[in-house]
Amino acid sequence: MTIRRQLAVVVPSFGLVTLVVLVAAPMLGSTAINLARVFDLSIPWAENVDAQIFFVARLPRVLAGALVGSTLAAAGVVLQALLRNPLATPFTLGVSASAALGAMLAIAFNLDVSLFGTTAESMASFAGSLVGAAIVYLLATRVNKALSTNVLLLAGVMLNTFFSALITLVQYLIDFADWYRTARWLLGNLDVSSYSPLVASLPLVGVSFVLFAMLPRALNLLSLGEDLASARGVDVGRAQRIAFLSASLATGAAISLAGPIGFIGIVVPHLVRLLVGSDHRVVLPASILFGAAFLVVCDLIARTVMAPIELPVGIVTAMIGGPFFIWLLIRKS
């Protein structure tokens, strides 16, 4: 099957699944709502509980799930190809730990600022992710001014450990009430309760998606080796820089929006590869669509399965993604 034909089959089918999930998810939840009332404009907004549950509680949450799921899945695809390592995730390169450290510091110092509808924790975590990405990048380009993926990987893993230790130190030193807040933040949460954080993260996600769009062909060749990619006309250094920058930006934006939600960045790309093959021109858009649907479904389960108590969505992504992935792996082999 040619790539055009494969794209013509895969993108609409994955798109349809995602669309169905995005339409259905806001209608389902722990509380029964009346859809006629939701869209009944004759009921004053302040008195329309159904409309507020739909538009204030569920819809922003579903959109946040879609945004974060697609972003982390795409970052996973890009980093696995860049590092030529199937175990790479958006959290491998230290960006997530530095983002989390930023949020921990915001909580520890009780930062009380808000900009464009985002909270201090969100802003501090995004700033943290930029610092982490900058450190890893500087380390990886220190030798010969070219990006070394080996150094990138080692520096990322080292920085992850280092920032994780700093997070533990901050948690160790702060008041118990604040410790509780940090522990909960680290579990991740998609209940954004307004559209402002989504709007604030859109430019960053938009830029990273534009950069992702430039990558698929280069990623195909890079995953075969830098020399081969170079021989086939890929500007390896440039492609690697774009891949690293876009994945870091996407990861930082996703974490600042919802905290660190694990497993998406590794399980979705592999699931998609098992379903559609390994060509990044197909894998990348399919992962973006599937990542969105996957996280929205996981969050739907998280908010309904033990209602009125909610489960952290990261637990659900791991509990569903893990066995499903193993089942597909066995079936495929």
Added chain:
Amino acid sequence: MKGLTIVILVFALSAALAAQPTPVRVVSLVPALTEMVFAIGAGERVVAVSSYDDNPPEVRQLPRVGALLDPDVERIIALRADLVLLYGSQTDLIAQLTRASIPYFEYRHGGLDNVTGTLRALGRQLGRSQAADTAADVIDRRIAALRARTATYTKPRVMLVFSRERGSLRNIYASGGRGFLHELLEAAGGVNVFADIDAESVQASSELILARAPDVILELRPTDIPPPEGQAFEMRSWRALSSIPAVRNNRLYFLPGRSYVVPGPRVAEGAEAMAQLLHGTGPKPIAERRKLLAEGREP
């Protein structure tokens, strides 16, 4: 002859037990227990406290020996403690103290009964039974009186928030239907909107809050409440949920005081302040309590 020996042994044992000295060098790793020791008039025996102790003011000058996660055993031994007040979950510390033959008193978190029960048990351990019983009786009486007073009031449905991401409606945690905060709220004449959830804390999503529609939202702030302009900013976040009666009727309050995080002798004051907010004059007590906080005094 054999009978006489047994009588002598029993007598000697009783005498030894009676002669067991009451502790005079107490180390407390639990702020609630520190407050209890002071409340029963044994505060002068406290030689060190946890990293989180700040009440009564006398403890601020005392050495710190860690807390729940990081107790400094060496320091505790060096201070020649003859009683360590600790959490029941600190099993490593208990093992170390046992090896060093240092007595300890275990604390376990619970409801209001647990507060007064612990107070009485601690009094017995410190040889201050009468003072402890009196203090516990006072708490019981104040809570009972409050319950009686609020029994006839119309009870608002209340969400008791103890954690929220500043400037947003994210990561909201509220009291569930278990624990001393829930019991304080009920004594204060409020109905906990999450009373049916058998947990001390509930992660309250926007959907859950909209569905439960509380009449009043009380936000606990252990050490600070924002200045008026900050309060307005904080309260603005809630406006997104305008169908909730608490938001519609502007019944959103901050409630400061460490008595809500330290289940010690001040629990009755905490319940009374809560009742004052729920059934009294509204935000006025907050302003007064804020002033006390600004002056470094505990409201």
